[in-house]
Amino acid sequence: MSTLTDPPKEQFRLSMLLYDTRYRSATIQVIAMFGFMLLAAWLINNTIINLNTLGKPVAFKFLGETAGYDINQRLLDYNNQDSHLRAAFLGLLNTLVIAFLGCIAATVIGVLVGVLRLSSNWLVARLMTIYVEMFRNVPVLLWIVLIFAIVTEATPHPKVYRGVETGAMVVTNRGTYIPEPLFSRSLGDIHLFGSSPLRFDVSLDLIAILVVLGLSIFASIKMRQRADHIQETTGDRPKTWHMRTAVIVLPILVLLIALGFHLGYPELKGFNFQGGTHLRNSLIALWLALSLYTAAFIAEIVRAGILAISKGQTEAASALGLRPNRTMSLVILPQALRVIIPPLISNYLNLTKNSSLAIAVGYMDITGTLGGITMNQTGRELECVLMLMLVYLGISLTISAIMNWYNEAVKLKER
Amino acid sequence: MKKSVILGAMTFAGLAAGAASAGTLDDVKARGKLNCGVTTGLVGFAAPNANGEWEGFDVAVCRAVAAAVLGDSNAVEFVPTTGKTRFTALASGEIDMLARNTTWTFSRDVDLKFEFVGVNYYDGQGFMVPKELGVSSAKELDGATVCIQTGTTTELNLADFFRSNNISYEPVPIETNAEAQQQYLAGACDVYTTDASGLAATRATFDDPSGHVILPEIISKEPLGPLVRHGDHEWGDVVRWSLNALVAAEELGITSANLGEMAAGTENPEINRLLGTEGTLGEMLGLSADWAKNAIAAQGNYGEIFAKNIGEDTPVGLARGLNAQWTEGGLLYAPPFR
Numbered sequence: 238m239s240t241l242t243d244p245p246k247e248q249f250r251l252s253m254l255l256y257d258t259r260y261r262s263a264t265i266q267v268i269a270m271f272g273f274m275l276l277a278a279w280l281i282n283n284t285i286i287n288l289n290t291l292g293k294p295v296a297f298k299f300l301g302e303t304a305g306y307d308i309n310q311r312l313l314d315y316n317n318q319d320s321h322l323r324a325a326f327l328g329l330l331n332t333l334v335i336a337f338l339g340c341i342a343a344t345v346i347g348v349l350v351g352v353l354r355l356s357s358n359w360l361v362a363r364l365m366t367i368y369v370e371m372f373r374n375v376p377v378l379l380w381i382v383l384i385f386a387i388v389t390e391a392t393p394h395p396k397v398y399r400g401v402e403t404g405a406m407v408v409t410n411r412g413t414y415i416p417e418p419l420f421s422r423s424l425g426d427i428h429l430f431g432s433s434p435l436r437f438d439v440s441l442d443l444i445a446i447l448v449v450l451g452l453s454i455f456a457s458i459k460m461r462q463r464a465d466h467i468q469e470t471t472g473d474r475p476k477t478w479h480m481r482t483a484v485i486v487l488p489i490l491v492l493l494i495a496l497g498f499h500l501g502y503p504e505l506k507g508f509n510f511q512g513g514t515h516l517r518n519s520l521i522a523l524w525l526a527l528s529l530y531t532a533a534f535i536a537e538i539v540r541a542g543i544l545a546i547s548k549g550q551t552e553a554a555s556a557l558g559l560r561p562n563r564t565m566s567l568v569i570l571p572q573a574l575r576v577i578i579p580p581l582i583s584n585y586l587n588l589t590k591n592s593s594l595a596i597a598v599g600y601m602d603i604t605g606t607l608g609g610i611t612m613n614q615t616g617r618e619l620e621c622v623l624m625l626m627l628v629y630l631g632i633s634l635t636i637s638a639i640m641n642w643y644n645e646a647v648k649l650k651e652r
Numbered sequence: 653m654k655k656s657v658i659l660g661a662m663t664f665a666g667l668a669a670g671a672a673s674a675g676t677l678d679d680v681k682a683r684g685k686l687n688c689g690v691t692t693g694l695v696g697f698a699a700p701n702a703n704g705e706w707e708g709f710d711v712a713v714c715r716a717v718a719a720a721v722l723g724d725s726n727a728v729e730f731v732p733t734t735g736k737t738r739f740t741a742l743a744s745g746e747i748d749m750l751a752r753n754t755t756w757t758f759s760r761d762v763d764l765k766f767e768f769v770g771v772n773y774y775d776g777q778g779f780m781v782p783k784e785l786g787v788s789s790a791k792e793l794d795g796a797t798v799c800i801q802t803g804t805t806t807e808l809n810l811a812d813f814f815r816s817n818n819i820s821y822e823p824v825p826i827e828t829n830a831e832a833q834q835q836y837l838a839g840a841c842d843v844y845t846t847d848a849s850g851l852a853a854t855r856a857t858f859d860d861p862s863g864h865v866i867l868p869e870i871i872s873k874e875p876l877g878p879l880v881r882h883g884d885h886e887w888g889d890v891v892r893w894s895l896n897a898l899v900a901a902e903e904l905g906i907t908s909a910n911l912g913e914m915a916a917g918t919e920n921p922e923i924n925r926l927l928g929t930e931g932t933l934g935e936m937l938g939l940s941a942d943w944a945k946n947a948i949a950a951q952g953n954y955g956e957i958f959a960k961n962i963g964e965d966t967p968v969g970l971a972r973g974l975n976a977q978w979t980e981g982g983l984l985y986a987p988p989f990r
Contacts, residue, residue, distance in 0.1 A: 307823045
């Protein structure tokens with residue numbers, strides 16, 4: 238028989254916060270947190286007091302004032318009588334354009350170079366090594382300036398084309414003009430947000446095209462699934478390629494004809510070419526430099542990802558009779574993606590943040606409008622820099638979220 | 653972004669420092685050096701010469717202030733600033749004064765919390781185009797590509813001018829005068845616009861200055877002058893009266909050649925007061941009695957500085973025009989020293 242006694246109830250004493258290992262780490266963290274918040278509060282308080290002494294209290298009213306300056310690359314309607322907020326919004330769109338174009342180009346070039354660097358062809362592999370090392374080891378600002386200098390110095394002045402028959406595409410030292418899509422029976426635009434600074438026009442033509450294209454692709458996928466199903470049950474795969482091509486091409490063709498689609502070509506009028514889509518040299522230089530620079534990093538990530546897949550996988554695939562390109566696309570790349578995606582995200586973020594170097598070539602991104610001219614004309618340094626930081630934080634977190642979602646989708650599913 | 657963050661951090665740190673220190677005058681005296689913001693390089697106004705020494709019209713103002721305060725016209729640290737960085741540099745206390753072809757406007761004076769101490773050059777915005785373009789008026793520039801220094805009043809004037817004349821243009825924003833010059837010469841823009849004096853100075857450095865014309869339209873008033881932070885009135889007075897001393901010296905006929913003679917005492921009481929042999933003007937400013945003498949000794953009086961750096965005998969070749977003394981039909985008018 239044994240006697241059960243309750244263990245003595247331990248009383249909590251204050252000294253235990255320091256001497257009891259159960260509580261000590263919490264104590265330290267609370268103190269550190271407190272100290273950090275004190276420091277932050279002191280900094281913020283000091284800034285606010287000093288700004289008030291200077292007669293410039295923190296305020297965002299300046300955003301509603303007339304900007305008074307022009308922006309060359311405008312995705313939406315804007316004139317110099319619009320507000321600073323509208324100018325910042327246009328700058329933001331320009332940032333997004335360069336980030337979007339840059340990420341796509343960098344990925345395409347990066348994957349290509351990464352795969353080619355593993356090529357058994359000595360010359361190709363070495364050339365790719367030189368490319369990667371050159372771009373990775375020189376600051377991106379220098380690449381931007383160099384490429385800008387090349388595109389402005391090496392291209393002809395518009396006056397060279399005077400009296401010359403120009404084709405669909407014209408390269409000048411102010412930029413490259415490409416044909417623009419025009420619709421003679423356009424459906425018009427939807428005007429979102431009325432006349433607020435964030436007003437936004439969406440072309441109905443574009444929406445119609447996207448909807449039709451989406452439906453066509455959906456139909457095409459359904460046909461493939463039906464073919465798969467028939468193949469699984471009967472063993473015979475019906476021929477579907479002609480039907481699938483037709484279902485994608487025909488509806489869009491009909492729609493384009495209905496909308497009166499035609500191309501507008503650039504024409505030399507006065508000082509410059511008018512008409513067509515104007516890709517300014519600043520955009521081209523920034524786009525090329527950022528994509529080539531980031532592609533060098535992506536190439537290394539892709540190479541590392543491919544090398545991370547054991548050779549046994551390739552051998553097993555060959556043993557099953559898969560051809561080398563099928564091995565790459567069906568066996569190696571899907572597994573390599575798991576290694577590639579996480580570092581790829583950080584490269585996308587880097588590219589987006591590096592796009593703030595745009596002012597070096599006069600590309601009016603958000604750093605150029607809100608963080609440049611607006612800041613300078615209104616003298617609201619703190620407010621503008623804070624807003625800029627928020628914007629970049631927002632863009633980066635969005636890219637992160639999208640890519641993490643994609644990563645979830647491709648990563649190894651363990652059940 | 654990177655630059656903005658650095659600037660922001662500088663503002664942040666500078667504001668903290670600015671509040672702690674008392675007066676700029678005491679700071680400059682304690683430091684033994686004047687921090688003066690100038691352009692990154694505009695021949696005639698502020699540019700380093702072959703020996704790496706800064707010289708020019710704006711530089712002379714810095715040197716005169718340094719001589720008045722410290723007795724040494726070489727005790728200046730020149731801080732090159734762009735159109736974009738100049739105000740942050742001044743507001744943050746990185747520089748004590750800014751002498752950088754800066755236009756005196758209402759919002760800069762009132763809203764940006766600066767103090768313009770006077771005008772050292774009356775200017776206006778002009779346009780420069782290559783002669784071969786055959787343009788004779790700015791109103792013919794419809795559709796032209798225009799190079800413009802970003803963060804300047806010229807950017808706003810340009811927008812106003814084209815809007816009021818109902819013609820279009822394509823702005824190419826550029827950070828510094830040197831880059832603008834390169835872009836303009838490369839033909840990446842048809843027109844370069846900035847203050848007419850700046851255009852003349854830029855054209856002076858071209859291989860073939862005669863191949864470019866400055867159009868007759870002057871589309872704005874650009875009174876350029878040195879400025880200091882708002883609120884420090886003692887320091888503002890020092891800079892204001894150093895500039896006035898240079899202007900008054902020309903009016904009173906004090907030149908670097910006869911300065912020693914005049915400083916020994918003259919019949920004219922205003923000259924005596926200015927040069928410190930009579931009265932206590934220097935003491936009132938918190939400077940030595942010979943402050944104005946030192947300021948004038950640095951580079952001569954206003955007229956001499958003008959002639960040496962941007963006058964008609966220099967490559968920049970600007971006439972005095974509005975910048976002549978009021979006695980000769982110009983706008984220069986120094987208040988009395990008494």
